[in-house]
Amino acid sequence: xxxxxxREILKVLGELKAKRVLIxxxxxxxxxxxxxxxxxxxxxxxxxxxxxxNYGACDPADREAKALGCDAxxxxxxxxxxxxxxxxxxxxxxxxxxxVLPALEKNLDEIKKLGRKIALVTTAQxxxxxxxxxxxxxxxGFEVLVGDGDGRxxxxxxxxxxxxxxxxxxxxxxxxxxxxxxxxxGVALAVRKPTLAVxxxxxxxxxxxxxxxxxxxxxxxxxxxxxDVEKFGVVVSTKKGQLRLGEARRIIKLLREHGKxxxxxxxxxxxxxxxxxxxxxxYVVVACPRVPIDDVENWRKPVLTPPEVELLLxxxxxxxxxxxxxxxxxxxxxxxxxxxGVRG
Amino acid sequence: xxxxxxREILKVLGELKAKRVLIxxxxxxxxxxxxxxxxxxxxxxxxxxxxxxNYGACDPADREAKALGCDAxxxxxxxxxxxxxxxxxxxxxxxxxxxVLPALEKNLDEIKKLGRKIALVTTAQxxxxxxxxxxxxxxxGFEVLVGDGDGRxxxxxxxxxxxxxxxxxxxxxxxxxxxxxxxxxGVALAVRKPTLAVxxxxxxxxxxxxxxxxxxxxxxxxxxxxxDVEKFGVVVSTKKGQLRLGEARRIIKLLREHGKxxxxxxxxxxxxxxxxxxxxxxYVVVACPRVPIDDVENWRKPVLTPPEVELLLxxxxxxxxxxxxxxxxxxxxxxxxxxxGVRG
Numbered sequence: 079x080x081x082x083x084x085r086e087i088l089k090v091l092g093e094l095k096a097k098r099v100l101i102x103x104x105x106x107x108x109x110x111x112x113x114x115x116x117x118x119x120x121x122x123x124x125x126x127x128x129x130x131x132n133y134g135a136c137d138p139a140d141r142e143a144k145a146l147g148c149d150a151x152x153x154x155x156x157x158x159x160x161x162x163x164x165x166x167x168x169x170x171x172x173x174x175x176x177x178v179l180p181a182l183e184k185n186l187d188e189i190k191k192l193g194r195k196i197a198l199v200t201t202a203q204x205x206x207x208x209x210x211x212x213x214x215x216x217x218x219g220f221e222v223l224v225g226d227g228d229g230r231x232x233x234x235x236x237x238x239x240x241x242x243x244x245x246x247x248x249x250x251x252x253x254x255x256x257x258x259x260x261x262x263x264g265v266a267l268a269v270r271k272p273t274l275a276v277x278x279x280x281x282x283x284x285x286x287x288x289x290x291x292x293x294x295x296x297x298x299x300x301x302x303x304x305x306d307v308e309k310f311g312v313v314v315s316t317k318k319g320q321l322r323l324g325e326a327r328r329i330i331k332l333l334r335e336h337g338k339x340x341x342x343x344x345x346x347x348x349x350x351x352x353x354x355x356x357x358x359x360x361y362v363v364v365a366c367p368r369v370p371i372d373d374v375e376n377w378r379k380p381v382l383t384p385p386e387v388e389l390l391l392x393x394x395x396x397x398x399x400x401x402x403x404x405x406x407x408x409x410x411x412x413x414x415x416x417x418x419g420v421r422g
Numbered sequence: 423x424x425x426x427x428x429r430e431i432l433k434v435l436g437e438l439k440a441k442r443v444l445i446x447x448x449x450x451x452x453x454x455x456x457x458x459x460x461x462x463x464x465x466x467x468x469x470x471x472x473x474x475x476n477y478g479a480c481d482p483a484d485r486e487a488k489a490l491g492c493d494a495x496x497x498x499x500x501x502x503x504x505x506x507x508x509x510x511x512x513x514x515x516x517x518x519x520x521x522v523l524p525a526l527e528k529n530l531d532e533i534k535k536l537g538r539k540i541a542l543v544t545t546a547q548x549x550x551x552x553x554x555x556x557x558x559x560x561x562x563g564f565e566v567l568v569g570d571g572d573g574r575x576x577x578x579x580x581x582x583x584x585x586x587x588x589x590x591x592x593x594x595x596x597x598x599x600x601x602x603x604x605x606x607x608g609v610a611l612a613v614r615k616p617t618l619a620v621x622x623x624x625x626x627x628x629x630x631x632x633x634x635x636x637x638x639x640x641x642x643x644x645x646x647x648x649x650d651v652e653k654f655g656v657v658v659s660t661k662k663g664q665l666r667l668g669e670a671r672r673i674i675k676l677l678r679e680h681g682k683x684x685x686x687x688x689x690x691x692x693x694x695x696x697x698x699x700x701x702x703x704x705y706v707v708v709a710c711p712r713v714p715i716d717d718v719e720n721w722r723k724p725v726l727t728p729p730e731v732e733l734l735l736x737x738x739x740x741x742x743x744x745x746x747x748x749x750x751x752x753x754x755x756x757x758x759x760x761x762x763g764v765r766g
Contacts, residue, residue: 100688108699115685129657129689131696141485142660146667146688313473316486323490341459344444344490345473346690352475355452 082110082170083414084117087152090415091123094166096149098124102132102139104155107172111154131347134238135159136319136366140167140419151419157202157232158411160404161318163419170415171232174203178211178255178278185276185283186218192272193250195221199237199265200255204278206413208235211255223247230404232411237261239368240402242268259289260372266290267371268399293371294397300370301390304360304380310340311358315348315365322402326364329384333362336391350377362387367400426454426514427758428461431496434759435467438510440493442468446476446483448499451516455498475691478583479503480663480710484511484763495763501546501576502755504748505662507763514759515576518547522555522599522622529620529627530562536616537594539565543581543609544599548622550757552579555599567591574748576755581605583712584746586612603633604716610634611715612743637715638741644714645734648704648724654684655702659692659709666746670708673728677706680735694721706731711744 091099099118103111115125126146128139135156140163143151151167158169178200182189189196198215200208212222224235227244231237235244237254238261245252245265251272254262262275266286273286310333314326326342333340345352348369353361360380363369370381382390383400435443443462447455459469470490472483479500484507487495495511502513522544526533533540542559544552556566568579571588575581579588581598582605589596589609595616598606606619610630617630654677658670670686677684689696692713697705704724707713714725726734727744 105699109701112685112701124686126686126688127700129655129687129692129696129700141489142688142690145485145660145662145665311473316489318489321489341456342468342470343473344470344486346486348473352473355449356471356473357453357456 082107082114082154082172084114086415087114087168087170088118088121088123090168090417091118091150094150094420096123096166098126098146098148099150099152100126100128100139100143100146100148101152102128102130102154104132107155110172114152114154133366134319135169136161136240137317138163138167138319140164140318157205157236158416158418159232159319160229165419166417167419168415168417169411171202171205173206173413174278176278178204178207178276179214181276181278181281181283182211182214182255184281185274188274188283189215189220189253189276192253192274194219195223195249197223197225197245197247197249197252197269197271198255199225199235199242199245199252201238201261202232202236203257204255205233205236208233208255215253223249227407228404229407230402231407232416234410237265239264240366241404242399242401243403245269254286259286260368262286263289263293264368264399267293268401296374297371297386297397300374300380300382301386304382304390307360307380308339309357309359310338310362311343311353311356311360312340312362312364313343313345313348313353316344316346317365320365320402322364325384329362329364329387332387332391332393349373350379350381354378367402426451426458426498426516428458430759431458431512431514432462432465432467434512434761435462435494438494438764440467440510442470442490442492443494443496444470444472444483444487444490444492445496446472446474446498448476451499454516458496458498477710478663479513480505480584481661482507482511482663484508484662501549501580502760502762503576503663504573509763510761511763512759512761513755515546515549517550517757518622520622522548522551522620523558525620525622525625525627526555526558526599528625529618532618532627533559533564533597533620536597536618538563539567539593541567541569541589541591541593541596541613541615542599543569543579543586543589543596545582545605546576546580548599549577549580552577552599559597567593571751572748573751574746575751576760578754581609583608584710585748586743586745587747589613598630603630604712606630607633607637608712608743611637612745640718641715641730641741644718644724644726645730648726648734651704651724652683653701653703654682654706655687655697655700655704656684656706656708657687657689657692657697660688660690661709664709664746666708669728673706673708673731676731676735676737693717694723694725698722711746
């Protein structure tokens with residue numbers, strides 16, 4: 079389904095004169111990671127596989143690579159995110175081989191319901207086909223807007239779970255190309271416009287707005303449960319791309335100004351069971367915004383995002399998704415290996 | 423039950439001119455950690471609590487403290503372990519208030535079954551009462567040997583889950599003072615002499631050797647299950663005190679010399695679910711030796727320690743516990759806060 083170009087990786091590692099590397103992989107590429115490790119060792123490079131579960135480029139294992147004496151980190155399956163990396167890091171996105179056009183063709187009537195002026199977004203898996211998709215849609219009579227997105231993403235038109243800036247353009251609705259609910263429901267939550275997800279594998283098209291509205295109702299229920307809470311744990315993650323210390327301090331200050339007890343907690347992987355035993359009655363996650371939204375069923379105490387705290391305290395009226403913004407992006411990354419973190 | 427001396431901690435932090443600290447705590451001291459954070463903030467020091475589950479001094483959150491901009495780390499509940507620390511770290515053992523003598527007195531007849539010459543060991547919780555216990559037993563006619571232990575522990579006579587060197591003296595049997603099975607069963611596994619655990623809270627005395635023999639039988643069953651395995655994942659932990667890279671390489675070399683496929687995996691918290699999806703048929707944990715022993719029920723593939731691999735390959739005949747040894751210890755730590763990792 080995906081293709082990892084092992085020879086290209088070997089070439090870059092050769093240029094880096096790397097003797098030992100750490101390979102980091104998302105769940106879906108574990109076999110590819112192991113094949114890559116075998117291939118690199120056959121070619122004289124010691125390869126260690128990271129067994130820690132990885133959900134995104136916000137969590138590069140560069141500190142671990144350094145501790146293991148590795149000359150480089152290979153981060154599979156996610157595109158580059160601007161972070162201060164401690165070892166040279168190869169971001170190796172996994173581009174899907176599936177053609178996106180048949181699914182668009184099949185769902186043209188549904189896509190038309192978005193309006194004539196549509197925003198087009200996708201994930202790293204299909205980003206290399208975005209221009210083809212745009213041309214196809216323009217030939218079908220649509221005005222297609224591909225948003226620049228900010229510096230947290232790698233390419234124009236790309237969305238990730240915490241950043242939908244590429245979808246925020248002056249369009250009637252948003253067309254998302256890709257599989258699963260995770261990304262397109264994020265689009266609908268962050269953009270609040272008609273959002274259609276077209277899946278290039280199944281060729282299904284699914285409207286995301288009802289799902290998003292249902293999530294927002296559940297979020298209001300969490301906020302309501304936290305109304306009488308006195309003691310808040312405000313949680314940041316030590317993952318590099320989720321360490322939102324300034325925002326956490328702002329939330330603690332707001333809570334304390336409103337007479338609440340608030341205490342800062344830092345942890346790597348944020349999950350409720352590890353927090354059992356502390357004396358807090360609700361939590362605010364100032365890390366990955368998807369934790370309170372997608373993992374809420376596993377929390378036995380109310381769990382909020384920063385904007386939801388503002389709603390709770392009456393400092394805001396409209397529901398807002400907790401997006402993590404980046405700075406300005408200078409240029410698109412290559413459609414291949416992106417090398418970052420090289421010093422000097 | 424335990425006492426954390428908050429004023430003493432504040433004093434040391436004052437000497438360090440610390441403005442921001444990270445507090446790390448084992449499960450059982452979460453409330454104390456939170457009280458300490460409140461106390462420090464009342465005294466002008468920003469306190470962040472680590473929400474990551476911590477099982478020992480082998481896993482100091484000094485890297486995390488540094489990433490959070492903290493001037494110091496407070497590590498609650500465990501005694502100092504020699505490691506290269508990146509920020510000044512206060513090791514604050516939690517000494518139990520319970521008197522150990524009544525439990526010894528109640529179980530004198532049982533203790534006599536150990537023989538006349540006994541090794542006396544305990545954990546950090548009761549180490550401050552070890553001399554009292556020794557005197558009591560000597561007055562009762564025993565010859566009491568308190569082993570030095572090596573540099574992985576803080577005091578003479580102290581045992582931790584991976585190091586029982588203090589129990590390895592020329593005695594007839596070992597008397598362990600403390601609660602729970604975890605430490606005394608480790609004594610019995612590592613020393614293979616009659617081992618009696620006297621619990622100062624319940625005042626019960628429990629013989630540990632049957633439990634240890636039962637564990638060893640289960641370990642042989644794991645080894646047997648791994649006999650036909652071709653593909654081994656060899657797992658190290660990135661926790662500072664568990665990063666046994668040299669030992670892992672030795673095991674990989676041994677496995678490959680015997681025609682097996684072996685690949686190095688590095689992860690923080692070692693658990694089976696994170697490893698599902700890799701193509702290995704058995705694992706070797708070269709990290710905390712207690713993971714394969716105490717967590718084996720949660721593994722769906724055979725999981726071995728390094729000496730168990732030697733048994734598997736026919737390089738060793740007798741079962742041996744996978745102990746982690748330290749160098750020589752210069753002196754005992756104080757019975758209170760131990761400050762380490764201060765530069766210059």
